[in-house]
Amino acid sequence: MALLELKDIARRFQLGDTTVNALSDLNLRIDAGDYVAVMGPSGSGKSTLLNLLGLLDRPSAGSYLLEGRDVTTLSPDALAGVRSTRIGFVFQSFHLVPRLTAAENIALPMTLAGIPAAERRQRVRQALGDFGLENRADHRPDQLSGGQRQRVAIARATIMQPALILADEPTGNLDRHTGDEVVRLLEELNGRGVTLIVVTHDPSLGARARRQLRMEDGRLQSDSAQRPGAIAEIAPRPGGSVAA
Amino acid sequence: MRFPDILRFARDAATGYPLRTALSVLAMSIGVAAVVILTALGDGARRYVIGQFSSLGSNLVIVLPGRSGTGGFNPANAITSTPRDLTIDDAAALLRGSAIQRVAPLVVGSSEISAGGRLREVMVAGTTASYFAIRNFALAQGSALPEEDWGRGSSVAVIGHKIGQEIFGSNSAIGQWVRIGDRRLRVIGVLKPLGQGLGMNTDELVIIPVALAQALFNSNTLFRILVEAKSRSAISGARQQASDILKQRHRGEEDVTVITQDAVLATFDKLLGALTLGVAGIAAISLAVAGILVMNVMLVAVTQRTSEIGLLKALGASGRTIRLAFLAEAAMLSAVGALLGYLLGQLGAFALRQLFPVFPAYPPDWAVIAGLATALATGLLFGFMPARRAAQMDPVQALMSH
Numbered sequence: 001m002a003l004l005e006l007k008d009i010a011r012r013f014q015l016g017d018t019t020v021n022a023l024s025d026l027n028l029r030i031d032a033g034d035y036v037a038v039m040g041p042s043g044s045g046k047s048t049l050l051n052l053l054g055l056l057d058r059p060s061a062g063s064y065l066l067e068g069r070d071v072t073t074l075s076p077d078a079l080a081g082v083r084s085t086r087i088g089f090v091f092q093s094f095h096l097v098p099r100l101t102a103a104e105n106i107a108l109p110m111t112l113a114g115i116p117a118a119e120r121r122q123r124v125r126q127a128l129g130d131f132g133l134e135n136r137a138d139h140r141p142d143q144l145s146g147g148q149r150q151r152v153a154i155a156r157a158t159i160m161q162p163a164l165i166l167a168d169e170p171t172g173n174l175d176r177h178t179g180d181e182v183v184r185l186l187e188e189l190n191g192r193g194v195t196l197i198v199v200t201h202d203p204s205l206g207a208r209a210r211r212q213l214r215m216e217d218g219r220l221q222s223d224s225a226q227r228p229g230a231i232a233e234i235a236p237r238p239g240g241s242v243a244a
Numbered sequence: 245m246r247f248p249d250i251l252r253f254a255r256d257a258a259t260g261y262p263l264r265t266a267l268s269v270l271a272m273s274i275g276v277a278a279v280v281i282l283t284a285l286g287d288g289a290r291r292y293v294i295g296q297f298s299s300l301g302s303n304l305v306i307v308l309p310g311r312s313g314t315g316g317f318n319p320a321n322a323i324t325s326t327p328r329d330l331t332i333d334d335a336a337a338l339l340r341g342s343a344i345q346r347v348a349p350l351v352v353g354s355s356e357i358s359a360g361g362r363l364r365e366v367m368v369a370g371t372t373a374s375y376f377a378i379r380n381f382a383l384a385q386g387s388a389l390p391e392e393d394w395g396r397g398s399s400v401a402v403i404g405h406k407i408g409q410e411i412f413g414s415n416s417a418i419g420q421w422v423r424i425g426d427r428r429l430r431v432i433g434v435l436k437p438l439g440q441g442l443g444m445n446t447d448e449l450v451i452i453p454v455a456l457a458q459a460l461f462n463s464n465t466l467f468r469i470l471v472e473a474k475s476r477s478a479i480s481g482a483r484q485q486a487s488d489i490l491k492q493r494h495r496g497e498e499d500v501t502v503i504t505q506d507a508v509l510a511t512f513d514k515l516l517g518a519l520t521l522g523v524a525g526i527a528a529i530s531l532a533v534a535g536i537l538v539m540n541v542m543l544v545a546v547t548q549r550t551s552e553i554g555l556l557k558a559l560g561a562s563g564r565t566i567r568l569a570f571l572a573e574a575a576m577l578s579a580v581g582a583l584l585g586y587l588l589g590q591l592g593a594f595a596l597r598q599l600f601p602v603f604p605a606y607p608p609d610w611a612v613i614a615g616l617a618t619a620l621a622t623g624l625l626f627g628f629m630p631a632r633r634a635a636q637m638d639p640v641q642a643l644m645s646h
């Protein structure tokens with residue numbers, strides 16, 4: 001079953017009296033558990049697409065079905081609810097809250113969702129272990145290395161056990177080695193069934209994904225899985241694991 | 245988001261920006277401190293005056309010559325240019341009133357007192373024995389003025405405590421002779437030290453028989469007649485009787501003013517109460533200013549933390565959660581400021597009381613409660629706009645701002 005489905009999506013920005021077509025004629029279907037890399041030149045609309053998928057932005061036209069539900073008509077608070085439980089974000093610049101400790105940053109989505117403190121503590125402890133951050137629980141972001149920061153951010157993105165993780169250039173601010181480490185973490189999550197969509201400029205990183213999307217000028221220029229238009233009848237691929 | 249979590253989040257946010265937080269807390273605390281101190285001053289003035297009036301004596305009715313405005317304008321009085329004077333006989337006549345317990349005529353002037361080569365200026369009160377009872381004067385030594393014919397006046401004086409010390413030092417003043425104006429008088433009593441009374445320092449007062457004082461000041465009129473009613477409930481009866489008797493004696497003209505202590509007290513109470521209220525109002529303006537400052541601080545906070553707001557939205561925070569978080573922060577700034585201001589204000593009032601012990605500068609409860617409530621209300625009110633702005637931010641734009 002498709003986790004999400006975009007039909008004839010367009011996203012236009014109005015800049016003075018010129019219209020920027022950040023996305024146009026976009027049709028896309030992504031299956032649950034898939035691992036998708038989005039590539040393309042700067043300004044081709046990758047981030048705009050990711051923001052739409054993450055319900056941070058609304059399309060100017062077209063429809064977006066997430067887990068079978070049309071989310072283009074939801075209220076802002078309903079969208080927030082979907083983001084809270086179904087979607088995790090990993091950003092290039094980490095986006096940790098500077099005054100909160102690593103543990104508090106990881107707990108933040110649960111805090112916002114009103115999950116009781118005892119359960120938060122238990123899940124954060126688990127996550128700190130999973131991401132090798134046991135000794136960093138009480139450190140603030142400025143006391144962490146870049147790789148550690150991104151690991152905190154990934155722990156935070158997964159703490160609500162979302163169905164979909166969106167990562168916009170997650171290794172963009174990291175060196176090769178720590179970048180690889182972060183990618184491995186994300187791929188492990190995908191191995192456990194979470195759908196992973198990564199925007200990247202790095203071809204070797206993009207090549208690791210099961211499916212590659214190439215954007216240009218706001219359009220889907222190529223899709224390694226299918227030729228556009230022939231997707232509907234094809235059965236979902238078995239969710240085989242990918243060598244990490 | 246759970247309530248305790250919202251509070252903790254707001255607290256961390258506030259302490260994360262110490263300068264900004266300190267500034268708005270300071271502004272708020274100055275506002276509240278101003279309310280507390282200014283109302284303490286206003287209410288202190290009210291208590292002081294009431295205390296002074298109460299010390300005049302109980303169940304007191306005072307007769308003054310001349311008609312004051314309180315009875316409304318009477319054209320007949322306007323034509324009689326000079327009001328009839330009050331005389332000793334007027335005072336004596338008041339004793340007929342059934343509700344009247346005691347009457348004391350009063351003449352006041354200043355003169356010089358000399359004895360043993362020492363000379364000084366004094367306030368002289370000419371009155372009768374009943375004056376001591378009406379004003380609850382106690383004697384340190386000797387006795388009060390004798391009961392005698394008011395028109396006669398024996399050559400005796402009761403002197404204030406300080407006068408006694410200045411003129412006779414450690415020697416007993418009783419039985420000594422003093423010269424007041426052109427009279428030689430024998431000291432028969434010394435008042436207990438009392439300190440400042442309303443407009444008349446009894447420690448520096450000399451009390452002599454009323455007839456003597458009139459001769460001394462070469463006049464046969466009275467400054468006041470003090471009347472003591474038989475009981476608290478008889479005060480209005482005594483007032484009416486005094487009025488009636490004097491009207492009758494003055495050929496039907498109402499040319500005196502009879503006031504009761506209660507009425508005077510009530511007037512002052514109202515007047516100074518209004519003053520306190522006005523002062524509180526002025527202080528409330530500083531609270532509003534503090535509220536505006538909190539608003540600005542919160543607007544800066546929202547701008548500074550735009551990308552954080554974007555993140556919170558990405559992590560699934562609803563508009564309501566974000567609004568509450570920022571409102572809680574504003575409320576916290578105002579609450580801490582209000583509390584600090586309350587302590588500062590109480591400290592200030594305490595300092596005032598230490599500096600001026602006679603002045604009971606206690607802030608009234610209503611002012612303290614209103615001050616704190618206004619601080620919190622303005623904080624929330626002015627915190628609302630920035631909180632709403634934060635909640636309405638576009639998440640993508642917010643996330644991109646760095």
Ligand SMILES: Nc1ncnc2c1ncn2[C@@H]1O[C@H](COP(=O)(O)OP(=O)(O)OP(=O)(O)O)[C@@H](O)[C@H]1O
Nearest residue numbers: 013014015020022041042043044045046047048049
């Ligand atoms: N808020 C906006 N207002 C106006 N134009 C915008 C806005 N956001 C994006 N755009 C435009 O939309 C187009 C796509 O932008 P987008 O950020 O999606 O590109 P990108 O593929 O992520 O580029 P990069 O690789 O540099 O991150 C660009 O031309 C950009 O200028």
Ligand SMILES: [Mg+2]
Nearest residue numbers: 046047048168
């Ligand atoms: Mg981008």
